[in-house]
Amino acid sequence: MTACREANSTHPEFNAEDKLWDAPLDLSALTLTVIKAYSEGSAENKDQEKDGFAFVKKSCLHCIDPSCVSVCPVSAMTKDPALGIVSYNPNNCIGCRYCVAACPFGVPRFEYDKTIARLRKCEMCKQRQADGKIPACAEICPTGATLFGQVTALRAEAERRHQLTAGKLAFFPRRTVDSRDTQERPSPHYNAKTYGLIEVGGTQVCYLAGVPFDKLGLPVLPEKSFVSTSETIQHTVYKGMIAPALLFGCLLFAVRRHGNHNKNEDK
Ligand code: SF4
Ligand code: SF4
The missing domain is CATH 1.10.287 (Helix Hairpins)
Known part of the structure; x- marks a missing residue:
């Protein structure tokens, strides 16, 4: 979250009481990625639903067929045909906030407190990628919990992890999915499915977790994208x-x- 702030020039969101801690509870126009926590019962077991806890990273999922792009009347939201990044152009935006209503993941946030307001959301550090760098969140993550790479390679990595035996030692890459910088550690227990393969036509950001996805705030969604459904109608x-x-x-x-x-x- 801190690396994201640095990369996107957003300042901390101090809490209301002592105005000391940067502790946002959700995405906002200042917080483009947020780590949230799940806990249940005694919260002793990592990545388990019962008496467990887990962390989840929230940001734009860069949908393959994005609703935000489809509803934008002035093409202020666009999807890069090569990289798939869903970008925002404030110069085109008329502030209608259709994209806010259309996103099934509640991602785009409006700067309600500004006179000349913009939308804010993760743009996968496109400015860093233009300089040959990877997104700041993946660069800084010490364990490889956030990984960057081609969608096909990430999906293959997810499939590899589904084949691992929980508790057995395995190697896990850090920063990029094809990195030689790996850590050996016991394989966690994963849900049978990868989130993002089929939801609303698929997303470029995918999730693996040991806790049911809806408990992590990842909604149960139809396989067809809302864009293709509305076009069919x-x-x-x-x-x-x-x-x-x-x-x-x-x-x-x-x-x-x-x-x-x-x-x-x-x-
Ligand atoms: S997650 Fe929301 S904001 Fe991001 S691409 Fe999908 S519809 Fe657009
Ligand atoms: S608020 Fe801006 S980016 Fe969002 S739909 Fe309206 S014009 Fe497009």
Whole structure:
């Protein structure tokens, strides 16, 4: 979170009581990535649901078919066709906040306290990537809990981890998925599934966890992206122009009736 602040020039969010600690509870226009904690019962067992605890990193998931891009009326949100980064252009933005309402993960945050406000969200450190660096969160993470790489390589790594036996020693890369900088440690227990492979058409940020994903604030979502669902509805409604013709017919009928009614009143 601190590395993210440095990379994106956001200042700490001090708590209300003593204004001392940078302790944001959620994403905001100042906090583009946040680590949240899950705990249950005695909270003794790491990455386990019962009497356990776990951490989860929240930020933009850079959806493959992003709703925020689809709803933006002025193309202020765009998806890079090569890297897949979902970017924001404040110069185009008209502040409608459709993207805030459309994101299934509650990611984009608006600067409500500013006169000239922007949206803020993770842009996968695109400024660092342009300089040949990796995102700051992956660069700083000491354990490889956050890893950067090609989506196909990350998904393959997730699959490799699903094949490991919990408790047995295994090697885990740090910073980048193909890094030679690895740590050997006991393999944790993982959920059977990887989050982000199918949810709303897939996301470029994927999650592995030992605790059910919905307990970590990752919602249960349909496989089809909202974008393709809305397109299907539009295409069905407009198929053969039947619905508009019917609507037009109804409107015409209503207008005629109204016109006749007025004529009768004039007599
Ligand atoms: S997580 Fe939300 S803000 Fe990020 S790309 Fe997906 S829809 Fe857009
Ligand atoms: S608030 Fe800006 S980025 Fe979001 S949908 Fe509206 S114009 Fe697009």
